[in-house]
Amino acid sequence: MHCPFCRHPDSRVIDSRTSDDGLSIRRRRQCPECGGRFSTTETASLMVIKRSGVLESFSREKVISGVRKACQGRPVTEADLAVLAQKVEEVIRQTGVSQLDTNEIGLAILGPLRELDEVAFLRFASVYQEFDSLEDFERAIGDLRADHTASAENHPDAVKADSADG
């Protein structure tokens, strides 16, 4: 990293922090030659191995086009899809991998899609996880129901202490 002030070919990192979205690292640097300070933003490359074996850069657009069909007729906006794709990228980047296959992307999509729309989630999961019987759907729906029940039980309003009128 050349110093932008004196072109010195080396610099010292004095601070580095991950951006709020977790997608890049911002570093404060200081030039040992002139003392000038500057920042750099680094984004690690994320590669996807396609089924054909071809390597291509991860793209949020591909994630969106992959789930769009499952979201047809659902109350899901383009903005929702953009947020979903960003979440998927965050999930993947947090694992620290630099390469993954399309199957692993499908897996990373499931969580955020489930939060967004459960029907779209079921549609996507049925294709991605190759549901081939009603039992597969029943199991997936059963999981969703179980989570609904669990979150209802954790609701703080459900707990009310009896009033003591001593």
Ligand SMILES: [Zn+2]
């Ligand atoms: Zn310098």
